[in-house]
Amino acid sequence: MMWRQQIERRLRQQRERRLWRQRLPLSLLPDQRVSDGRQTLCDFAGNDYLGLARDPRLAEAQAEGARRYGAGSGASHLVSGHLEAHHILEERLAALTGRPRALLFSTGYMANLGTLQMLCTDGMQVYHDRLNHASLLDGTHVGEARSRRFHHRDYDDLERLLARSRSDVPRLVVSDGVFSMDGDIADIASLATTCTRFDACLMIDDAHGIGVIGENGSGCVGPRFGPDQVPVLVGTLGKALGSAGAFVAGEGDLIEALIQFARPYIYTTAQPPGVACATLRALDILDQEPERRHRLYENIRYWRSGADQLGLPLISSLSPIQPVLLRDSQRVMHWGRSLRESGFLVGAIREPTVPKGQARLRVTLSAAHTQAQIDALLDALARLAVTAPFEEAPAT
Numbered sequence: 001m002m003w004r005q006q007i008e009r010r011l012r013q014q015r016e017r018r019l020w021r022q023r024l025p026l027s028l029l030p031d032q033r034v035s036d037g038r039q040t041l042c043d044f045a046g047n048d049y050l051g052l053a054r055d056p057r058l059a060e061a062q063a064e065g066a067r068r069y070g071a072g073s074g075a076s077h078l079v080s081g082h083l084e085a086h087h088i089l090e091e092r093l094a095a096l097t098g099r100p101r102a103l104l105f106s107t108g109y110m111a112n113l114g115t116l117q118m119l120c121t122d123g124m125q126v127y128h129d130r131l132n133h134a135s136l137l138d139g140t141h142v143g144e145a146r147s148r149r150f151h152h153r154d155y156d157d158l159e160r161l162l163a164r165s166r167s168d169v170p171r172l173v174v175s176d177g178v179f180s181m182d183g184d185i186a187d188i189a190s191l192a193t194t195c196t197r198f199d200a201c202l203m204i205d206d207a208h209g210i211g212v213i214g215e216n217g218s219g220c221v222g223p224r225f226g227p228d229q230v231p232v233l234v235g236t237l238g239k240a241l242g243s244a245g246a247f248v249a250g251e252g253d254l255i256e257a258l259i260q261f262a263r264p265y266i267y268t269t270a271q272p273p274g275v276a277c278a279t280l281r282a283l284d285i286l287d288q289e290p291e292r293r294h295r296l297y298e299n300i301r302y303w304r305s306g307a308d309q310l311g312l313p314l315i316s317s318l319s320p321i322q323p324v325l326l327r328d329s330q331r332v333m334h335w336g337r338s339l340r341e342s343g344f345l346v347g348a349i350r351e352p353t354v355p356k357g358q359a360r361l362r363v364t365l366s367a368a369h370t371q372a373q374i375d376a377l378l379d380a381l382a383r384l385a386v387t388a389p390f391e392e393a394p395a396t
């Protein structure tokens with residue numbers, strides 16, 4: 001019975017702290033809309049930045065892949081689950097990011113866990129940007145590392161920490177490329193210079209950069225920074241590329257070490273081959289339709305100028321992640337609910353996903369949004385700013 005009481009107590013605390021999280025069963029509709037069964041909502045919450053998740057060509061490629069290779073891969077990569085489609089995809093991802101090799105993982109969470117678990121041996125000292133994704137922080141707990149955090153995008157702070165550390169232990173610096181809750185972008189050049197100076201390895205998680213940032217959507221790192229500058233590059237396929245899975249790209253020895261030692265790679269069934277086929281189709285579209293990225297950037301510009309005119313508290317973000325920093329978590333929940341009643345789905349993000357006092361609406365933009373949809377969201381936000389201004393908490 002004790003374990004039941006433990007769970008009960010934790011659930012009660014979660015409610016009392018007003019941190020209760022809920023899922024929302026949805027079905028996807030065209031034009032970046034979703035339905036909750038009762039109401040149609042315009043989706044400004046997802047990470048489908050190029051509108052590829054709903055693209056019928058990806059669905060067709062996935063179905064064709066399933067017919068050709070089977071619905072599931074049937075085994076892990078090291079047994080008999082490493083299929084031709086996975087292998088071709090790895091080669092394409094290596095080429096996209098300008099690295100000798102890439103290794104496919106089933107999810108980004110597992111790619112980060114596996115990579116950090118593999119790297120964190122022999123007293124590894126890890127340095128995290130304070131706002132790194134949860135999967136990166138969790139990865140250092142799985143490994144045997146000691147980790148410290150530096151102030152967000154403050155590379156002087158990182159240098160201070162590195163300068164004070166022992167130089168006879170291996171060191172690893174880890175950062176998001178595009179920060180998932182703020183939308184701002186790491187300064188890869190500064191990070192690479194600092195890491196070279198202190199002989200530290202650099203790992204960048206470019207989950208939100210792949211497909212969106214840089215030439216041809218190759219990400220924040222891309223071929224622009226080679227594996228000598230950014231030795232460990234992680235990307236995910238479930239965001240801008242509209243399918244699922246993740247990869248690590250780098251030199252041959254890094255990839256071989258992951259195959260040999262990364263438990264989250266070894267002990268899991270390879271992703272369904274149809275998913276790899278859908279990603280391959282997404283990479284073709286990324287090449288052939290640069291106008292999607294141009295439309296996305298036009299939408300970001302349009303949103304920012306409208307939101308600026310309303311005086312909304314924005315973060316200086318050039319990416320499709322455009323938070324409205326209301327700070328107070330009750331206010332964020334109130335605005336999120338009101339927006340939903342007006343037909344918009346926007347992420348309401350609070351602790352522990354972001355630090356206390358940093359709660360925000362996480363508005364995300366897609367190439368598939370129309371300017372009329374963005375206008376309608378701005379209108380709804382303008383009404384809220386009048387009835388429940390962000391300077392004062394709502395009375396509830």
Ligand SMILES: *Cc1c(COP(=O)(O)O)cnc(C)c1O
Pocket residue numbers: 106107108109110112133135176180205207208236237238245246
């Ligand atoms: C989404 C995300 C992940 C996890 O990727 P999944 O494929 O969804 O598991 C990892 N890192 C960052 C920065 C992310 O935003």
